Amino acid sequence: xxxxxxxxxxxxxxxxxxxxxxxxxxxxxxxxxxxxxxxxxxxxxxxxxxxxxxxxxxxxxxxxxxxxxxxxxxxxxxxxxxxxxxxxxxxxxxxxxxxxxxxxxxxxxxxxxxxxxxxxxxxxxxxxxxxxxxxxxxxxxxxxxxxxxxxxxxxxxxxxxxxxxxxxxxxxxxxxxxxxxxxxxxxxxxxxxxxxxxxxxxxxxxx
Amino acid sequence: xxxxxxxxxxxxxxxxxxxxxxxxxxxxxxxxxxxxxxxxxxxxxxxxxxxxxxxxxxxxxxxxxxxxxxxxxxxxxxxxxxxxxxxxxxxxxxxxxxxxxxxxxxxxxxxxxxxxxxxxxxxxxxxxxxxxxxxxxxxxxxxxxxxxxxxxxxxxxxxxxxxxxxxxxxxxxxxxxxxxxxxxxxxxxxxxxxxxxxxxxxxxxxxxxxxxxxxxxxxxxxxxxxxxxxxxxxxxxxxxxxxxxxxxxxxxxxxxxxxxxxxxxxxxxxxxxxxxxxxxxxxxxxxxxxxxxxxxxxxxxxxxxxxxxxxxxxxxxxxxxxxxxxxxxxxxxxxxxxxxxxxxxxxxxxxxxxxxxxxxxxxxxxxxxxxxxxxxxxxxxxxxxxxxxxxxxxxxxxxxxxxxxxxxxxxxxxxxxxxxxxxxxxxxxxxxxxxxxxxxxxxxxxxxxxxxxxxxxxxxxxxxxxxxxxxxxxxxxxxxxxxxxxxxxxxxxxxxxxxxxxxxxxxxxxxxxxx
Numbered sequence: 001x002x003x004x005x006x007x008x009x010x011x012x013x014x015x016x017x018x019x020x021x022x023x024x025x026x027x028x029x030x031x032x033x034x035x036x037x038x039x040x041x042x043x044x045x046x047x048x049x050x051x052x053x054x055x056x057x058x059x060x061x062x063x064x065x066x067x068x069x070x071x072x073x074x075x076x077x078x079x080x081x082x083x084x085x086x087x088x089x090x091x092x093x094x095x096x097x098x099x100x101x102x103x104x105x106x107x108x109x110x111x112x113x114x115x116x117x118x119x120x121x122x123x124x125x126x127x128x129x130x131x132x133x134x135x136x137x138x139x140x141x142x143x144x145x146x147x148x149x150x151x152x153x154x155x156x157x158x159x160x161x162x163x164x165x166x167x168x169x170x171x172x173x174x175x176x177x178x179x180x181x182x183x184x185x186x187x188x189x190x191x192x193x194x195x196x197x198x199x200x201x202x203x204x205x206x207x
Numbered sequence: 208x209x210x211x212x213x214x215x216x217x218x219x220x221x222x223x224x225x226x227x228x229x230x231x232x233x234x235x236x237x238x239x240x241x242x243x244x245x246x247x248x249x250x251x252x253x254x255x256x257x258x259x260x261x262x263x264x265x266x267x268x269x270x271x272x273x274x275x276x277x278x279x280x281x282x283x284x285x286x287x288x289x290x291x292x293x294x295x296x297x298x299x300x301x302x303x304x305x306x307x308x309x310x311x312x313x314x315x316x317x318x319x320x321x322x323x324x325x326x327x328x329x330x331x332x333x334x335x336x337x338x339x340x341x342x343x344x345x346x347x348x349x350x351x352x353x354x355x356x357x358x359x360x361x362x363x364x365x366x367x368x369x370x371x372x373x374x375x376x377x378x379x380x381x382x383x384x385x386x387x388x389x390x391x392x393x394x395x396x397x398x399x400x401x402x403x404x405x406x407x408x409x410x411x412x413x414x415x416x417x418x419x420x421x422x423x424x425x426x427x428x429x430x431x432x433x434x435x436x437x438x439x440x441x442x443x444x445x446x447x448x449x450x451x452x453x454x455x456x457x458x459x460x461x462x463x464x465x466x467x468x469x470x471x472x473x474x475x476x477x478x479x480x481x482x483x484x485x486x487x488x489x490x491x492x493x494x495x496x497x498x499x500x501x502x503x504x505x506x507x508x509x510x511x512x513x514x515x516x517x518x519x520x521x522x523x524x525x526x527x528x529x530x531x532x533x534x535x536x537x538x539x540x541x542x543x544x545x546x547x548x549x550x551x552x553x554x555x556x557x558x559x560x561x562x563x564x565x566x567x568x569x570x571x572x573x574x575x576x577x578x579x580x581x582x583x584x585x586x587x588x589x590x591x592x593x594x595x596x597x598x599x600x601x602x603x604x605x606x607x608x609x610x611x612x613x614x615x616x617x618x619x620x621x622x623x624x625x626x627x628x629x630x631x632x633x634x635x636x637x638x639x640x641x642x643x644x645x646x647x648x649x650x651x652x653x654x655x656x657x658x659x660x661x662x663x664x665x666x667x668x669x670x671x672x673x674x675x676x677x678x679x680x681x682x683x684x685x686x687x688x689x690x691x692x693x694x695x696x697x698x699x700x701x702x703x704x705x706x707x708x709x710x711x712x713x714x715x716x717x718x719x720x721x722x
Contacts, residue, residue: 039364042364137350137351137354138354141357144354144358144409151362152362152364
């Protein structure tokens with residue numbers, strides 16, 4: 001009789017311990033997931049700021065850059081594409097494909113803006129223009145904000161992933177609805193980055 | 208990346224240790240003061256027991272019996288049954304009472320001070336120190352600063368604090384204040400806005416944001432409250448002592464209570480002094496720890512250690528450094544980016560800049576950065592001929608700490624060599640009354656005391672060559688100042704003669720200026 005009581009009590013304690021572990025892990029994962037989602041929406045806010053800035057920058061430089069129509073067109077096109085991809089990525093952060101597609105279009109836009117910045121540098125009268133100077137300051141500030149917001153998102157996504165794949169959690173994470181890692185934003189599949197060194201290599205060989 | 212995270216956690220541990228030491232000091236001080244009070248209280252209580260002791264002898268001997276019983280209680284030879292009370296037990300009781308009451312009083316005073324300090328939040332401090340709020344601004348530099356603060360706030364995932372500019376401060380410094388996010392402010396000196404570039408300013412702002420988000424402002428408030436609490440013991444002791452002395456001098460009748468007051472004051476004064484000094488130095492050590500932490504945190508969030516190191520190197524090379532002119536600046540000393548003035552190592556709020564640079568960027572260059580514009584002398588004379596000559600003298604100056612190896616010269620060496628060079632410059636186109644004027648004009652730029660010009664007859668070309676050679680090993684700032692002095696000497700008669708030009712060329716070659 002006594003043994004039975006002891007065994008029942010031990011079982012009850014074990015079940016309570018296991019349940020509280022699962023509950024705690026679940027709550028933490030929910031908090032981390034929410035935080036990561038929130039930091040992603042911060043990236044969205046900054047990206048929208050960039051989308052809003054681009055048309056006014058393009059408009060104010062158009063008069064000076066008659067010979068650089070292609071660069072301006074590329075910026076506008078990349079902006080359109082990136083903003084259309086952003087719409088569906090916010091809700092599907094654990095789908096690597098969606099994130100990768102959006103990330104590629106976003107970095108294409110970054111590349112186009114970078115080329116435009118180089119062009120602006122080459123025109124002294126553009127640099128001297130007060131409106132354009134303040135617009136480029138806003139743009140570079142926005143680039144920084146996006147970079148920092150990505151950093152915060154990546155840090156929080158990494159925290160979530162570490163917690164999810166650590167030992168006790170990894171056993172039952174799938175069962176409580178956290179089966180996938182959050183995508184960490186990266187530039188790895190970026191054509192521009194892969195091409196950049198080749199340019200300098202060709203130039204070095206030619207000279 | 209792992210490196211600065213490790214550094215961050217090490218700094219966290221160290222600051223926790225220092226905080227524990229501060230609390231220990233507080234506890235120790237209150238125990239020591241309590242025991243001192245208890246020891247003093249023991250005597251009157253034993254006296255009370257002696258008075259209440261039932262007396263067997265006749266009424267007229269009573270006063271003497273009090274004294275006898277009183278003294279007997281302290282005598283080791285008296286058997287326990289015959290004592291009116293055991294002084295040891297009384298001492299135990301009174302010292303526990305003393306410790307309890309001291310600790311309560313200390314906690315009460317600390318809490319009151321904390322409340323008082325917390326009442327004037329960030330805004331009050333910022334406005335008291337002469338800050339101007341930065342709202343929508345058309346100035347490009349100010350717009351940039353606003354953007355930087357918002358960027359860094361995103362990196363820290365918090366709300367951006369309000370930004371204030373200190374227009375009257377030419378030094379490079381930044382501080383943060385405020386206990387709650389809504390009340391947080393960030394004050395930036397005009398010098399910082401003008402001298403630092405975008406990345407550097409960003410790193411400096413990140414350092415301050417780390418103070419805000421790590422709760423360093425809160426901790427600073429707590430520390431100040433503890434310090435003031437401990438100080439109150441010392442203040443109380445001094446008040447008691449001076450009150451007692453005053454009473455004994457002016458009112459002979461109550462001299463016993465006056466002496467008692469003086470004794471109590473003298474007994475608890477050392478405890479208060481010890482507590483204040485120990486807690487002060489520990490608080491400074493804690494503050495230095497938090498600075499290291501803030502540097503590491505800034506690098507962790509901005510991921511740009513080079514910019515932070517560059518900002519510090521620029522401050523090292525800037526003549527105004529991080530000076531703050533406002534008299535209230537001492538109030539925010541622990542929250543500044545760099546220390547306002549140099550203090551002794553134990554009593555400085557920040558680790559030395561050189562050490563911080565080496566910690567942030569161990570592999571990089573630690574030498575100060577000298578900025579072209581900031582090195583123009585304060586007495587820069589706008590008259591056209593002077594400006595022309597100054598440009599000719601300083602033309603192509605590209606001084607850095609590299610190049611010529613700098614050896615420290617002592618003051619007298621510099622003074623003697625400068626005297627020779629300036630005398631030579633002033634007399635090289637013939638000795639006249641104007642030479643004296645020219646010499647004084649140049650010499651006054653140097654600010655190294657009074658001197659008489661050396662007469663042309665006493666100068667030799669060897670002496671001059673030696674002086675020029677020894678001055679070549681000055682630091683860049685000293686060399687620049689010397690060049691300005693030479694320009695002032697040459698421009699004394701408003702023209703540059705051919706002799707002066709030749710001599711100048713010689714000096715410029717010897718100091719490798721413009722090469």
